[in-house]
Amino acid sequence: MNVDELRIEQVVIVGGGTAGWLTACTLAKNLASTQPGAIQVCVVESPDIPTIGVGEGTWPTMRRTLENIGLDETEFIRECSATFKQGSQFINWKQSANTDQPHAYYNLFSSIYNPADFNLAPYWALGHAGSDITYANAVSAQGVACDRGLAPKKITTRSYDAVQSYAYHLDAGKFAELLKRHATEKLGVRMVAANVTQVNSDEDGFITDVDTKEHGKLSGQLFVDCTGFRSLLLGDTMQIPFKDVNDVLLTDTAMAVQVPHASKDADIACVTKATAQEAGWIWDIGLQNRLGVGHVYSSAHISDEKAEQQLRTYCDDLSGELSVRKIKMRVGYREKFWHKNCVAIGLSAAFVEPLEASAIFLVEAAGNMLSDLFPRTRRAMAHTEKKFNNSFRFRWDKTIDFIKLHYYLSSRRDPFWRENKQSETVPDSLLEKLDAWSQHPISKYDFSDTNEPFPHESYQYILHGMGFEQSLQSSAPTFAQVAQAKMYFANVVKATEHICRDLPSHRSLIDKVCQYGFQKI
Amino acid sequence: MTSLVALNSDAHRNLMIDIQDQVDVAKKHNLLPVFMVEFVPSAAQCPVVFAKNHETGQIRPVIMTGFKPDENLFCDGDKWLGRYLPASLRPSPLIAMPDKNNDEKLVICVDEKSPMVSTEKGERIFDDEGNQTEFLKAQTQLAAEMRAHGLQTLELVETLVEFELLKTNPISVTPTNAPPFNVTGLYFVDEKALGELSPEKLAELRDKGYLRAIYASLMSLHRLDDLMRRRTDQETEAA
Numbered sequence: 001m002n003v004d005e006l007r008i009e010q011v012v013i014v015g016g017g018t019a020g021w022l023t024a025c026t027l028a029k030n031l032a033s034t035q036p037g038a039i040q041v042c043v044v045e046s047p048d049i050p051t052i053g054v055g056e057g058t059w060p061t062m063r064r065t066l067e068n069i070g071l072d073e074t075e076f077i078r079e080c081s082a083t084f085k086q087g088s089q090f091i092n093w094k095q096s097a098n099t100d101q102p103h104a105y106y107n108l109f110s111s112i113y114n115p116a117d118f119n120l121a122p123y124w125a126l127g128h129a130g131s132d133i134t135y136a137n138a139v140s141a142q143g144v145a146c147d148r149g150l151a152p153k154k155i156t157t158r159s160y161d162a163v164q165s166y167a168y169h170l171d172a173g174k175f176a177e178l179l180k181r182h183a184t185e186k187l188g189v190r191m192v193a194a195n196v197t198q199v200n201s202d203e204d205g206f207i208t209d210v211d212t213k214e215h216g217k218l219s220g221q222l223f224v225d226c227t228g229f230r231s232l233l234l235g236d237t238m239q240i241p242f243k244d245v246n247d248v249l250l251t252d253t254a255m256a257v258q259v260p261h262a263s264k265d266a267d268i269a270c271v272t273k274a275t276a277q278e279a280g281w282i283w284d285i286g287l288q289n290r291l292g293v294g295h296v297y298s299s300a301h302i303s304d305e306k307a308e309q310q311l312r313t314y315c316d317d318l319s320g321e322l323s324v325r326k327i328k329m330r331v332g333y334r335e336k337f338w339h340k341n342c343v344a345i346g347l348s349a350a351f352v353e354p355l356e357a358s359a360i361f362l363v364e365a366a367g368n369m370l371s372d373l374f375p376r377t378r379r380a381m382a383h384t385e386k387k388f389n390n391s392f393r394f395r396w397d398k399t400i401d402f403i404k405l406h407y408y409l410s411s412r413r414d415p416f417w418r419e420n421k422q423s424e425t426v427p428d429s430l431l432e433k434l435d436a437w438s439q440h441p442i443s444k445y446d447f448s449d450t451n452e453p454f455p456h457e458s459y460q461y462i463l464h465g466m467g468f469e470q471s472l473q474s475s476a477p478t479f480a481q482v483a484q485a486k487m488y489f490a491n492v493v494k495a496t497e498h499i500c501r502d503l504p505s506h507r508s509l510i511d512k513v514c515q516y517g518f519q520k521i
Numbered sequence: 522m523t524s525l526v527a528l529n530s531d532a533h534r535n536l537m538i539d540i541q542d543q544v545d546v547a548k549k550h551n552l553l554p555v556f557m558v559e560f561v562p563s564a565a566q567c568p569v570v571f572a573k574n575h576e577t578g579q580i581r582p583v584i585m586t587g588f589k590p591d592e593n594l595f596c597d598g599d600k601w602l603g604r605y606l607p608a609s610l611r612p613s614p615l616i617a618m619p620d621k622n623n624d625e626k627l628v629i630c631v632d633e634k635s636p637m638v639s640t641e642k643g644e645r646i647f648d649d650e651g652n653q654t655e656f657l658k659a660q661t662q663l664a665a666e667m668r669a670h671g672l673q674t675l676e677l678v679e680t681l682v683e684f685e686l687l688k689t690n691p692i693s694v695t696p697t698n699a700p701p702f703n704v705t706g707l708y709f710v711d712e713k714a715l716g717e718l719s720p721e722k723l724a725e726l727r728d729k730g731y732l733r734a735i736y737a738s739l740m741s742l743h744r745l746d747d748l749m750r751r752r753t754d755q756e757t758e759a760a
């Protein structure tokens with residue numbers, strides 16, 4: 001038989017972290033693996049090598065992903081200590097904290113009006129919303145809701161539906177366990193607990209099977225590398241080079257801690273907080289029972305000791321009781337994500353600092369694209385490979401620009417922050433956009449590509465939250481729908497009051513979900 | 522808030538209970554919860570539909586006594602205008618709860634804060650020697666029945682949701698002298714989905730004794746017109 005006509009019957013996923021199990025669920029569900037004759041999915045999970053154990057912030061895409069694989073939202077929230085996330089709050093990014101008032105702004109998941117229909121941003125920039133209202137509050141109810149500790153929905157709202165768009169904060173370890181159970185019990189995924197010791201290829205360079213210490217050979221026609229930073233298949237075996245982006249994104253180390261809540265009924269923030277530090281920033285994620293906190297920093301600009309001390313200060317842990325885990329981060333991406341019959345998804349493919357929780361959300365995107373374009377034969381693979389690589393190269397480049405944007409607009413003076421603004425560290429693609437946007441508002445034409453990872457509105461939240469200087473005066477006459485814009489701004493204010501009156505506190509909703517659960521209808 | 526305490530012949534020796542209908546608490550509510558066993562008697566007078574409890578989000582069957590949240594066309598002060606008074610308006614302060622140590626066993630509890638409970642008015646539950654009175658025995662029986670009705674109703678709703686037999690859609694109401702409006706947040710039996718149900722599932726509904734309730738709910742939707750008429754009549758009377 002001609003190898004080109006080789007049918008894809010068995011997918012082997014190596015690695016059982018968030019990426020491995022999420023991809024397994026998505027593939028098995030979309031390929032209907034429980035049906036007779038369907039493509040089979042197998043996950044090789046090492047009983048010895050731990051998962052990365054972080055990765056607790058997500059994007060609203062997660063709701064569709066979980067609903068699609070048939071997980072019940074209530075079960076997910078209960079099992080994963082999950083809470084709701086309505087966006088991110090950036091604290092002291094514009095300037096250092098030693099001024100009178102800390103600076104803070106939001107990147108929120110929903111605005112009252114879709115900027116693709118009517119973009120309020122230029123009207124806000126021209127002062128039509130009033131002089132002392134932030135961009136976020138001028139276009140969205142969610143910032144006020146978050147300030148007041150409110151949830152994005154009610155106990156009467158259907159599973160996965162929202163009053164205000166939301167994502168989740170989740171316990172990474174528990175999430176992988178839940179996905180594993182769901183994949184193996186409901187979706188027909190086979191799990192093999194084993195360490196892969198060697199990867200074997202045929203004369204064309206296609207992977208044929210992997211050797212395991214415990215269960216011998218496991219063969220398949222398509223291999224998904226979910227081995228984390230190790231990148232055992234795509235990196236080690238296929239030798240696809242890694243493109244470092246440490247010259248653009250300067251952070252390379254993280255220190256993570258878990259901080260129990262002070263009491264069982266402690267308030268829980270409904271956003272990921274990111275507080276700028278001397279040489280990086282600290283994430284702060286509230287789960288049901290604890291906070292997940294971590295310091296992401298540049299080891300070239302600060303010592304580990306000092307970074308740890310800043311983290312402990314943030315956590316009020318002056319006696320040093322919390323146990324801190326240090327994680328070396330490899331920042332960048334593989335030159336290809338798909339090579340022959342091997343696709344890398346998760347940390348094995350790429351990683352940049354977790355400032356906008358882009359990793360899991362690109363894992364979801366990869367799983368979806370892989371199942372949508374799933375090649376049925378070896379011959380069909382070359383085409384999918386090209387499409388997949390172009391798409392993810394684009395997504396990662398955009399992600400890097402977007403993360404860099406957060407730094408570039410800062411006026412902090414520490415050496416790390418100053419270096420972040422030096423032109424040799426800033427991609428041209430970002431500088432071009434900023435140059436255009438300084439005279440012209442962002443428009444839907446900047447986001448016409450369906451692979452665009454971050455939406456139009458996110459850029460506006462960052463730009464205007466950071467006080468980006470935009471001079472629209474000369475083109476002011478083109479923004480002539482002032483009456484309409486003013487009416488919309490007034491509606492946002494009204495809607496904000498209305499929505500906030502109706503929503504429960506985040507904690508009380510979480511307690512109710514644990515007690516009663518959401519209804520499916 | 523209720524405060525439930527397990528009955529104890531010493532602590533509650535002199536307790537008296539004066540059972541009263543609670544029609545006035547329903548005055549400002551248009552949706553009153555009912556048990557599955559009440560569907561048939563209720564369906565003769567008003568729509569029996571489903572709605573979410575605002576506190577818990579749980580779906581439960583309700584009778585619809587008005588079109589707006591605070592409208593009850595079946596209450597005139599503390600007088601009930603309908604033929605059938607739902608059990609939720611005849612609440613007893615004696616409630617059967619599963620024993621903490623043994624789910625199978627029921628313990629009778631009393632809501633000590635209930636206005637129906639005192640030492641002055643009503644029926645004694647224990648005699649001077651601490652023996653249960655006939656009244657208490659009858660009430661105990663009733664409390665156990667209520668609990669069973671409650672569980673049966675929960676199971677009915679669970680099955681309807683699982684079989685995707687509930688749908689929600691707004692009903693539009695056109696009063697004679699006021700602008701039309703929509704009533705939202707109600708769930709109805711989906712007649713089409715019921716018709717398309719697999720024979721196995723249909724048999725399950727039959728075996729569990731749900732079909733009578735399901736049809737009662739479907740037919741009760743004709744009472745929406747009656748409810749509207751009741752509204753118009755009351756408006757005319759008031760005018």
Ligand SMILES: Cc1cc2nc3c(=O)[nH]c(=O)nc-3n(C[C@H](O)[C@H](O)[C@H](O)COP(=O)(O)OP(=O)(O)OC[C@H]3O[C@@H](n4cnc5c(N)ncnc54)[C@H](O)[C@@H]3O)c2cc1C
Pocket residue numbers: 014015016017018019020044045046047048049050051052053054055056057058172194195196197226227228229230232254256294327329345346347348354356357358359360361363
């Ligand atoms: C500090 C930090 C913070 C982060 N925060 C976020 C965030 O907020 N939001 C977000 O979306 N993402 C975040 N991420 C990224 C996120 O953690 C990962 O994208 C996600 O957890 C997926 O990881 P993974 O499954 O690819 O890798 P891992 O969790 O490392 O899993 C790798 C798996 O491969 C297995 N394996 C390795 N070698 C072998 C072998 N030889 N044989 C068999 N199995 C093997 C391991 O046992 C393990 O199960 C963060 C990352 C870091 C470092």
